[in-house]
Amino acid sequence: xxxxxxxxxxxxxxxxxxxxxxxxxxxxxxxxxxxxxxxxxxxxxxxxxxxxxxxxxxxxxxxxxxxxxxxxxxxxxxxxxx
Numbered sequence: 001x002x003x004x005x006x007x008x009x010x011x012x013x014x015x016x017x018x019x020x021x022x023x024x025x026x027x028x029x030x031x032x033x034x035x036x037x038x039x040x041x042x043x044x045x046x047x048x049x050x051x052x053x054x055x056x057x058x059x060x061x062x063x064x065x066x067x068x069x070x071x072x073x074x075x076x077x078x079x080x081x082x
Contacts, residue, residue: 013049015041 007014015032017025036042058064 011048011052013045013052015045 004014004016008016015035017028017032019025020027036045059068
């Protein structure tokens, strides 16, 4: 799955500019900026980005690293005991 699909459809933190017949997005950029800055979609994008930021922060805090290490150790142990 392309990263653009994750950004737009899964994480919902971005907008894709449509290209014209020459492959240029010049006029579409204004529309995308307006969409993000002035419309409800921009609020949704901001909320989702903040939520992802918080999840990332928790994943790398001391407890998150400890849980990750425990998960890796449990996974390895399960492979060894097969």
